[in-house]
C-alpha cells in the first residue's frame with residue numbers, strides 16, 4: 001500500500017499557514033485522498049499545555065528547556081504520524097521542526113546547530129511550503145502581538161533563520177497573494193507529491 005505524504009507549512013506568525021492547511025486538507029479529501037491536519041505545537045497534550053502557558057506568557061521557562069519541550073511535543077506524536085502515514089493518509093502539518101529552530105535561534109546565545117539536534121531523526125517532510133510574508137503586512141493582521149515572539153524585530157530574526165534552513169523539499173509561496181491563489185498553487189504542488197513516487201521507508205530529518 002502507498003504511504004501518505006508528509007506536507008508541512010512554515011513561515012512567520014500570521015503568514016496564513018493555518019488557513020492554507022485547512023484548505024489543502026479539505027481539497028485533498030474532496031478529491032478522494034485520505035488527508036488529515038496536524039499542528040505543532042499540539043497544545044492538547046500534557047507537554048503541549050505547558051508550551052501553551054509559556055506562549056500565552058502565563059509562565060516563564062528557561063530557553064533551552066522550552067526548546068526541548070517543543071521538540072518533545074513533536075516526538076510524542078511520531079508514533080501517531082507514522083501510523084497514519086503507513087495507512088496511506090497524507091498529513092498536512094502547520095509548523096514543524098523548522099519553526100523550532102527558527103524561533104529558538106532568534107534568541108540571544110542560540111545557534112542553528114544546537115537548535116537542530118533534538119529534532120534530528122524525525123520523519124522528514126516530503127514537501128515544505130514556506131509562506132513568505134512581508135513583516136509589515138503580518139504586523140497589521142488580526143491578533144498580531146498578543147503571544148510571546150510576536151514582535152516585528154523578533155520575526156525578522158526568525159525569517160533570517162528560515163532562510164538558512166531551506167532545503168530542496170521547500171516551495172516558496174508569496175503570502176501577499178489572495179487566499180484562493182495561494183491555495184491553488186499549493187494544491188497543484190501537493191497533488192504532484194501525493195500522487196508521485198514517495199520514498200519508502202521515509203527519510204529522517206537532518207541525517
Ligand code: NYM
Nearest residue numbers: 013040041070095096099100103104149
Ligand atoms: N514555535 C512553534 C516555537 O517557538 N517552536 C516550535 O517548535 C514551534 C512548533 O510557537 N509563534 C512558536 C511559533 C509560534 C508559536 O505557534 C505558536 P502557532 O502556530 O501560532 O500556534
Ligand code: MG
Nearest residue numbers: 013014147150
Ligand atoms: Mg500564533
